[in-house]
Amino acid sequence: MTRIRGVIFDFYGTLVRMVDPLPPSHASVFERRGLGAAGARWGDQWSVGPADGEQHVAQSVSEQAYLAWELERLRTRARACGVPAGELDGLAAELDTAIKAIHLELFDDVRETLAGLRRRGLVVALCSNWYWDLDRAVARVGLADLLDVVVTSARAGARKPHPRIFRTVLDGCGLRPEEALFVGDAWGPDVEGPLAMGMRAAHLWRPDRAVDGEAPPVHGGAVRITGLAAVAELVTDPPPGPRRGGGAAGRAGCG
Structure with missing residues (x-):
C-alpha cells in the first residue's frame, strides 16, 4: 500500500470548537x-x-x-x-x-498531534468549508506555524465534498490522492468525499462533540477515531527526504 505522506484535516469540529461568547442569533x-x-x-x-x-x-x-x-x-x-x-x-x-462573530478554541489534542506529524516529515494541511478569512481564523487560534497548506471553500470555489476543493488541497500539498489521509468529523464532506477522490479517510467522533446523534456506520474503507492522537497510528513513516509542503510560502487557497 502507498505510504501516507500527508494528513489533511477539517477545521471546525475537528481542530476547533465554538466557545462563549456565542454569535448573536x-x-x-x-x-x-x-x-x-x-x-x-x-x-x-x-x-x-x-x-x-x-x-x-x-x-x-x-x-x-x-x-x-x-x-x-x-x-x-x-x-x-x-x-x-x-x-x-x-x-x-x-x-x-x-x-461570523465566532469565538473558537483548539481541542486539547490538536497541537501535539500536528507537531508530531510534522516531526515525522508529513505534510499537514487544512481543508474547510469556511469563509474567506480562514487564514486569519487559523492565526487567531495559534495554528499558523503547524500547517503547510490551508484551503477554504470560499477561495477554492467549491465546498466539500465537491472534488474541486479536494484537488486544490492535494495540489497545494504536492500529493497524489492515495498519499493523503483526510481527517474530519462530518461523514459526507470529510469521509465520503475524500474516499471518492482516492484518499484514505478517518471519521472523528469525539466524546465531547457539539453535534448530537448516532455515529453513521463505517464503510468504504474508512476508519473511526475518537481523538486525534489516533492519527499517528494511521500513518507510516515516510522515506527520508525533504518535506513536500511549502510552509507559509506553500499555502493554497489562503492569503
Whole structure:
C-alpha cells in the first residue's frame, strides 16, 4: 500500500470548537430592527450559506466578489421572508457580521498531534468549508506555524465534498490522492468525499462533540477515531527526504 505522506484535516469540529461568547442569533437581529415577523420565517441561521458540495467558481474570483455574493444571498432570503426593500442592505450587513462573530478554541489534542506529524516529515494541511478569512481564523487560534497548506471553500470555489476543493488541497500539498489521509468529523464532506477522490479517510467522533446523534456506520474503507492522537497510528513513516509542503510560502487557497 502507498505510504501516507500527508494528513489533511477539517477545521471546525475537528481542530476547533465554538466557545462563549456565542454569535448573536439572527432572531435577535430581526427583533432589534422591528422585523420580528420576517425573523420568524427566516429559520436556522446556520443554514443560510452555500450547501455542501456547491460549486461557486465565479463568485470566488476575489474577496470582494465573494462578500458581495454572501450579502446578496442574505438579501434574497430576507426579501422572500417579507423584509421591506429599504431594510435589505442594512439587515444583510448586520446578519453577515453576526454569523461570523465566532469565538473558537483548539481541542486539547490538536497541537501535539500536528507537531508530531510534522516531526515525522508529513505534510499537514487544512481543508474547510469556511469563509474567506480562514487564514486569519487559523492565526487567531495559534495554528499558523503547524500547517503547510490551508484551503477554504470560499477561495477554492467549491465546498466539500465537491472534488474541486479536494484537488486544490492535494495540489497545494504536492500529493497524489492515495498519499493523503483526510481527517474530519462530518461523514459526507470529510469521509465520503475524500474516499471518492482516492484518499484514505478517518471519521472523528469525539466524546465531547457539539453535534448530537448516532455515529453513521463505517464503510468504504474508512476508519473511526475518537481523538486525534489516533492519527499517528494511521500513518507510516515516510522515506527520508525533504518535506513536500511549502510552509507559509506553500499555502493554497489562503492569503
